[in-house]
Amino acid sequence: MAISELQLPASVHTHALADANALAKALAEEVAERLRQAIASKGQACVVLSGGRSPVPFLEQLARQVLDWSKVTVSLADERWVPVEHEASNAGLIARHLLHGAAAKARFIGLYQPSPTLEAAAELADQLLGELPPIDVLVLGMGDDGHTASLFPASPNLRQGLAKVSERRCLAMLAPAVPHQRLSMTRALLASAGFIALSVQGAGKLATLRAALAAEDPTEMPIRAFLHDPLDIYWCP
Numbered sequence: 001m002a003i004s005e006l007q008l009p010a011s012v013h014t015h016a017l018a019d020a021n022a023l024a025k026a027l028a029e030e031v032a033e034r035l036r037q038a039i040a041s042k043g044q045a046c047v048v049l050s051g052g053r054s055p056v057p058f059l060e061q062l063a064r065q066v067l068d069w070s071k072v073t074v075s076l077a078d079e080r081w082v083p084v085e086h087e088a089s090n091a092g093l094i095a096r097h098l099l100h101g102a103a104a105k106a107r108f109i110g111l112y113q114p115s116p117t118l119e120a121a122a123e124l125a126d127q128l129l130g131e132l133p134p135i136d137v138l139v140l141g142m143g144d145d146g147h148t149a150s151l152f153p154a155s156p157n158l159r160q161g162l163a164k165v166s167e168r169r170c171l172a173m174l175a176p177a178v179p180h181q182r183l184s185m186t187r188a189l190l191a192s193a194g195f196i197a198l199s200v201q202g203a204g205k206l207a208t209l210r211a212a213l214a215a216e217d218p219t220e221m222p223i224r225a226f227l228h229d230p231l232d233i234y235w236c237p
């Protein structure tokens with residue numbers, strides 16, 4: 001099965017790449033070009049990235065791109081509520097695979113905050129994200145259950161997290177897999193991005209996308225919140 005077989009809305013563009021390295025390179029080049037354009041027109045650029053396992057080759061390719069990283073703000077679509085030293089930290093992932101060499105000059109705004117409770121940490125992150133410039137580029141991943149960022153089906157706060165209009169930028173979420181406690185940018189903030197890419201690999205994720213396209217309720221599969229607006233899907237077998 002290939003991504004071209006999906007019945008996608010006209011606003012969704014697909015990029016089918018031969019393998020994970022080709023996808024990483026193509027997506028990194030697209031993201032870098034859009035960041036250069038934002039810097040040229042506004043003097044600054046903001047990119048919001050997702051964590052997980054698959055983004056590593058993309059992050060390494062992005063770190064190699066030639067652009068004025070001192071004018072770029074990098075943030076995270078979501079975070080596991082663990083310190084940056086923890087192996088599951090998305091901030092740690094970004095530090096290891098993107099923010100080195102020239103890209104170390106970028107400003108990073110993370111979501112993790114030490115706090116007595118997850119809810120209080122989300123409120124702190126929400127305030128900190130008040131400093132986030134307009135998002136030029138957002139790169140989302142997607143879980144097999146149709147979650148994206150840390151907008152997980154059945155999570156408390158999910159309905160608030162999926163609201164099209166929201167004062168909140170960040171909410172506490174619960175994932176079915178450890179680390180359960182997550183912090184997620186809200187749909188309202190994520191959907192404000194100028195360019196949104198969804199990076200997915202393998203037949204399983206294609207099957208998830210097919211299921212997501214077969215119904216409308218985003219509380220069942222939160223990725224649905226992003227499939228009916230402009231979106232570029234990068235896929236490889």
Ligand SMILES: O=C(O)[C@H](O)[C@@H](O)[C@H](O)[C@H](O)COP(=O)(O)O
Binds near residue numbers: 050052078090141148
């Ligand atoms: O913190 C996270 O885990 C991510 O932000 C999450 O939303 C990720 O994008 C999906 O789980 C897909 O992960 P993979 O791309 O590694 O399968």
